[in-house]
Amino acid sequence: xxxxxxxxxxxxxxxxxxxxxLVSQADLRRPGVRWGLGTxxxxxxxxxxxxxxxxxLWLAKSAITPTQDTITHPxxxxxxxxxxxxxxxxxxxxxxxxxxxxxIVIAIxxxxxxxxxxxxxxxxxxxxxxxxxxxxxxxxxxTLFVPAIVLLVPLYVEIVHPPLVHHSFIDSYWAxxxxxxxxxxxxxxxxxxxxxxxxxxxxxxxIDGCGPFRLFTSIVLPMSRPILGVVSVFALLASWKDFLxxxxxxxxxxxxxxxxxxxxxxxxxxxxxxxAAMFISCLVPIVGFLIFQRSFLRGPxxxxxxxx
Amino acid sequence: MATIEPVASAVEKTQDARMRQxxxxxxxxxxxRRPSWPPGDAxxxxxxxxxxxxxxxxxxxYPIVRTVIMSLQHTNLVQPATxxxxxxxxxxxxxxxxxxxxxxxxxxxxxxxxxxxxxxxIAAVVxxxxxxxxxxxxxxxxxxxIPPVVAVLLWKTFYDASSTGVxxxxxxxxxxGPYPWLQSQQTALPSLVLESTWANAxxxxxxxxxxxxAVSNELYEAASVDGAGLWKKVWHVTLxxxxxxxxxxxxxxxxxxxxxxxxxxxxxxxxxxxxxxxVLLLIYNYAFGNSLGGDYGAATALSLMLAGFLAVFSLVxxxxxxxxxxx
Numbered sequence: 001x002x003x004x005x006x007x008x009x010x011x012x013x014x015x016x017x018x019x020x021x022l023v024s025q026a027d028l029r030r031p032g033v034r035w036g037l038g039t040x041x042x043x044x045x046x047x048x049x050x051x052x053x054x055x056x057l058w059l060a061k062s063a064i065t066p067t068q069d070t071i072t073h074p075x076x077x078x079x080x081x082x083x084x085x086x087x088x089x090x091x092x093x094x095x096x097x098x099x100x101x102x103x104i105v106i107a108i109x110x111x112x113x114x115x116x117x118x119x120x121x122x123x124x125x126x127x128x129x130x131x132x133x134x135x136x137x138x139x140x141x142x143t144l145f146v147p148a149i150v151l152l153v154p155l156y157v158e159i160v161h162p163p164l165v166h167h168s169f170i171d172s173y174w175a176x177x178x179x180x181x182x183x184x185x186x187x188x189x190x191x192x193x194x195x196x197x198x199x200x201x202x203x204x205x206x207i208d209g210c211g212p213f214r215l216f217t218s219i220v221l222p223m224s225r226p227i228l229g230v231v232s233v234f235a236l237l238a239s240w241k242d243f244l245x246x247x248x249x250x251x252x253x254x255x256x257x258x259x260x261x262x263x264x265x266x267x268x269x270x271x272x273x274x275x276a277a278m279f280i281s282c283l284v285p286i287v288g289f290l291i292f293q294r295s296f297l298r299g300p301x302x303x304x305x306x307x308x
Numbered sequence: 309m310a311t312i313e314p315v316a317s318a319v320e321k322t323q324d325a326r327m328r329q330x331x332x333x334x335x336x337x338x339x340x341r342r343p344s345w346p347p348g349d350a351x352x353x354x355x356x357x358x359x360x361x362x363x364x365x366x367x368x369x370y371p372i373v374r375t376v377i378m379s380l381q382h383t384n385l386v387q388p389a390t391x392x393x394x395x396x397x398x399x400x401x402x403x404x405x406x407x408x409x410x411x412x413x414x415x416x417x418x419x420x421x422x423x424x425x426x427x428x429x430i431a432a433v434v435x436x437x438x439x440x441x442x443x444x445x446x447x448x449x450x451x452x453x454i455p456p457v458v459a460v461l462l463w464k465t466f467y468d469a470s471s472t473g474v475x476x477x478x479x480x481x482x483x484x485g486p487y488p489w490l491q492s493q494q495t496a497l498p499s500l501v502l503e504s505t506w507a508n509a510x511x512x513x514x515x516x517x518x519x520x521x522a523v524s525n526e527l528y529e530a531a532s533v534d535g536a537g538l539w540k541k542v543w544h545v546t547l548x549x550x551x552x553x554x555x556x557x558x559x560x561x562x563x564x565x566x567x568x569x570x571x572x573x574x575x576x577x578x579x580x581x582x583x584x585x586x587v588l589l590l591i592y593n594y595a596f597g598n599s600l601g602g603d604y605g606a607a608t609a610l611s612l613m614l615a616g617f618l619a620v621f622s623l624v625x626x627x628x629x630x631x632x633x634x635x
Contacts, residue, residue: 022538048447053450148567259456259458
């Protein structure tokens, strides 16, 4: 009910079919505009393919090209045939398979922790609304203004010498999973989404005798699938991309994720195998992106946040 | 030119008023209707807040406080910490590497603005005139999902300074180069910025695209009725409508690039001759670069100085652009 006017407006504004948009029919009737636009679109598409995707295509090509060919003729296409062995060598000899698995374990744990923290906190702050909700929201928002670098050293010291528990968490995946949950942005996103859910449904559920836990699992969570998708996609991607923190807290090579191992692999193996390892490590994000494009492309618009 | 603006802003105002009305109507009773759920069940509320309080307490609020304490202490994790006042801060300021790092970081941020700020905007405006832009936005966003380590190491291969390096080969086709890229003090930093722009521009494009679809069609129609061509519409409708987003992306980009770490760390380790030593790399070197034990005091002091600078910078920036962003 409440979300309706907003939804209708958004649809009308973004639907190119019923409005004119920047380029009107009258503009299109002018040949100069049509040609100019056509040229601009072609140039943009060519630029996106060559500059945006070109490096990735080159990586795909070189992952299955013999090292010598890549070194001497980097831009020619298979002058002496393909070398599929690069991929198998990377997977087995360089242990990419193991690091790949580590990356997945780290990503899933971080994702789970973020989802649990964000949904429960968002539910409490938006639906249950205790009197101190404002104070907690304020404390959450202040963490958004603290750059991550400020936390790096104290967090590291905390992991090495944790207070209360006298046991170092170095080389434990908990050292990555748990701090990943402390994302104020996720909580804010969830709270805002829950704020827009129709209260009438909650009231109806309460009249039917639904307690807060039932309300959370049977009503609020199923209604939040879109936002859960966005948060999940970005949690998994961020974990897959992370480098510095796992580098610091995982010193055992057998536990490190791919991103941490790649610089070492580069120093120890021939170029072809190394490029194959790199290709394998960006395969999952690329395939995930192609499948869940919608959630990916909705995220930055929601967040307005960019990393330099 | 002058005739378009009053009409456009009048349309904007009436439209704004129309939009605000239902929102204001619906939000007021909603706020009043909000009881705690169910009234008085404080314990289950606390149970829902517990994961967040525990995680944020341990990994966000406590470390923030700890940073301030550590910056005033001398710690090596073995002996008990001693209070040293502002000695860590003066150590950092008197470090000969400090001005170099600040200069390089500022240069990186500035170059990133020059390379990376106009391109996503132009790309997004052109893209917004495409009817089926799905493929465009997907292509633009693809580099963003590549793990940064892969992006950096891949570009490191491209930047091979020999004449058979990838970039040198391509530039050789049109008779340029070979260039030293990462190996020269002059070209190392711009090379880093180039890769960083490639890796991050796609996210900005998507933000602009979202903002562009929110520009109301009525403004464009009004401008068309007033006889504005395509350029005038871009200049007098699109860009003014985007200025709020443009200002935000600029400050966010500056905050982001001021904290650049991965590129200098993996590309050059700060070399050649400290030409790519950034503030974050210096913090890392203080804390983790020395195998004999880190200087955590200096590292936290420098990170607090950076955070303080960014906070002051953002405040001044928002104050200075306030009248411009919301007129």
